[in-house]
Amino acid sequence: MTASALPVPRLHIVTGKGGTGKTSVAAAMALALAGTGRRVLLVEVEGRQGIAPLFDAPSLGYEERHLAAGLDGGEVFGQSVDADEALLDYLTMFYRLGSAGKVLQKFGAIDFATTIAPGLRDILLTGKLKEAVSRTESGRMAYDAVVLDAPPTGRVVKFLNVTVESGRLAKTGPIGKHSRSVARMLHSSLTSVHVVTTPAAMPVQETVDAHRELMAADLPVGHLVLNKVAGAKTVEVDAEEIAAGLARAGLPADETLGSALVAGLMEEYAAARTEIEAVGAYRDRLEQLGQPVAELPLLPEGVDLSGLYQLARVLRPGIVGGLRNV
Template sequence: MGKSATAATLALAAARTGRSVLLVEVAGRSATAPMFGAEPPGYEEREVYDDADGGSVRCRSITPDDALVEWLSTHGFRRIVRRMARSGLLEVIATATPGVKDLLVLGRIKALEADDDADLIIVDAPAAGHALGFLRAPVGVRDTARTGVLNRQAREVLEMLGDPGRCRVMLVSIPEETPVNELVETSFAVEDEIGLALGPVVINGIVPPLEGLDEPLPSGPPPGVSDVELTEMGAAARLRRERVALQGEQLDRLAERLPLQQLRLPQVFGTTLGPDELRTLSDALLEGVGSLEAWA
């Protein structure tokens, strides 16, 4: 529900406060860089934003195959890794143990954290359906590979994920019934089953109320307005009121079911999300963060 846009918004907001941000995409597509007006990155980092106050945003994409190649290269297989890729052996290695592909990506993120080259690393993680499996992967590998390199890697990743000072999960949704239900279910799975700390939830697509929508329409159309246009304006006003009321109900329901602070981002009307829209969203996010209580 707009998770990539939210990740980009969070990255820009942090950079505007002077932080160095590394924005990592793991879903196999580069969706965030174009929002900054930049070309999609590959496995190598690409700077997509540089702030006058010293902050910056760098983007990179991590795929399991790239992570596996790098891992093998640093563990004594540099000379034969290309031959392994051509022969299909890399795929065999990556799928030999369930969860290894996701562990490789998480392990690479852990290595980036250890490099200490950014104040903040933001991961545009998979959508809810795959996200839970993605985050559960280290547990599965640890329990399957009882000893050895994979076991050690899984334990180190779990140590990172389980430390609230190093990792927080921010869930993203929209103010509608089914997405709110999914957010609540996912939050309990992330915190209670997997053991990760949650940050504030982000609610996208908030439609602000407009003044005057409750006023009755004139009995007849004013000059320059046809009967059809007057009827359409009345329908639009009614739809806007209903939308605002519905989202208010869902936000209240979310607050009752999930005791987490909320960050709310406005609806951006348009077909694309570019630098101007991203800055508008980051303005709203910074304002929301400023009103939050300190994170527990």
Template sequence: MSTSDKAKVRLHVVTGKGGTGKSTVAAALALALASTGKRVLLCEVEGRQGIAQMFDVPPLPYEERRIATGLLGANGETPGEVHALHIDAESAFLEYLAMYYKLGRAGRALDRFGVIEFATTIAPGVRDVLLTGKVFEAAKTERRKGTSSKDRLGYDAIVLDAPPTGRITQFLNVNGELAGLAKVGPVKAQADTVMTLFRSPQTAVHLVTVLEEMPVQETADGIAELRAAHLPVGGVIVNLVRPRDLSSETLASITDDTVDRSAVAARLREVGVAADDAVVDGLLAEARDHAERRALEDSQRALVAGMGTATYELPRIAGGVDLGALYELAGMLREQGLA
């Protein structure tokens, strides 16, 4: 994606195989975008209240809430804000009924009887239309320059923490999902409208992976499916990258078993470690495991590089990810040019 194409993107959809840290990356990307002065909305649709946990705020209701500000700009620019929205299908359905069928109090009665949960369960395509429709509503209003901050403004950018890679094309391709359910009517019209955004230059789908065989293969498959559905692929974010503490030459000597054991023992003694044969053997065994891991990661990195997309890398954060770590990751994404 070129620099001019990036400038057009307002909706950043973040997906990835489970366990790759896609929600963490989505949160970091929202902070990175806010660091450029943008007013950003971070949305989630999977019902886990992950945003509230990451930002250490109370569980989010079905309404937009300000949760953070971006990093101070590199040139001292005033940072923007990050707002959050937890979207659930039942609340979206009630809003939809009130908007199109004027069913306010009656809609809430249906919810009490479980009708809404039943409807969205037997017709998952409708559920996805409701979830994506809410994202579209948030995205369709441009920020109005000069408007009082007390007024409700649109957003400069929206980050959607989306379903996993295996379901992302189905989730975004709401027209295809509705083909056998609704030929006409408000639901079909809403799906058509949503697709105009999802297939436009204003949208980019970013895929999060780690340097392991299954996630990388699923990323490649996801990119192929998105392109086949004419949905715009953004970049691949390689997450949880381990530090590269050993040089290629050292790794090669470990793999070839040509390491000078006496030199290793001498170095251990220099730092006050007893260097008997058992200690040296254990250390070299750990080194071989590390060399094998690095070789696997390098092979997977080469596959990612051949996917025809921009790539970004984020390190594994020692001690886990808290709010401070999210800001650290946001800074890295900004430096690499994703925001």
């Protein structure tokens, strides 16, 4: 696929409140995007090492490594981006330091630099993303898409917008030029920021807040992903129906026990109905934000590689179908 025919967006940033399953969603999204003949890079930052266990693979390092086959025959690669290694790349790329950079790392100079300038760490991480998105090999793009398991919603805007501030401060030189170039990509149609939530009050409210902050920062919002949704639907049931059903089944014969069982089942039914109706209310609130909403099922046994493929198949129509050719 040539660069002129590549679909956009090509950088998918997945964020969400802790516990919403954003890492699983990012992994499933990478599988969904890796259609026939496509290569997708799945990236994590800040040393979290949350991706490898999902693929039953060894811990990821700075070197890109094949993780799994995507849907319909594509390939998914994984990488854990470390700020120190990214700085070595940066020094080699812009200052041609080569082995001298390794010497700086050995004596702690790189760690010192990223400690006294905390924003530099995020600049290096986002800069590495841009390099992966724009890299070419043998006349074609190295990756058709890059998916980032990003910091949580409380920090994602600062993480993505640090390059804007850096570009304003450094008016000239490689750092300023590099920062402005990364900022342009993050604020363009090449990028899409997806926010993951679950059907509960706090995660949905944090998603609403994150959406507002992303829009205010002029960062392109993609899908709102409502994750871990139970698949049941509301069905009208009353105590008489339950009692009749129990009688047909031959249980229980004792009237007192039967009444207690019916009452208990009615309580369970009322609680389940309330939960299901709440999901609908949360979905409506997300849809009011004007972004497409993708809904993923709750996997009671947890998410393993098989579960990732299941989630990917659900995600594919919305995520991949929403890509357009340019």
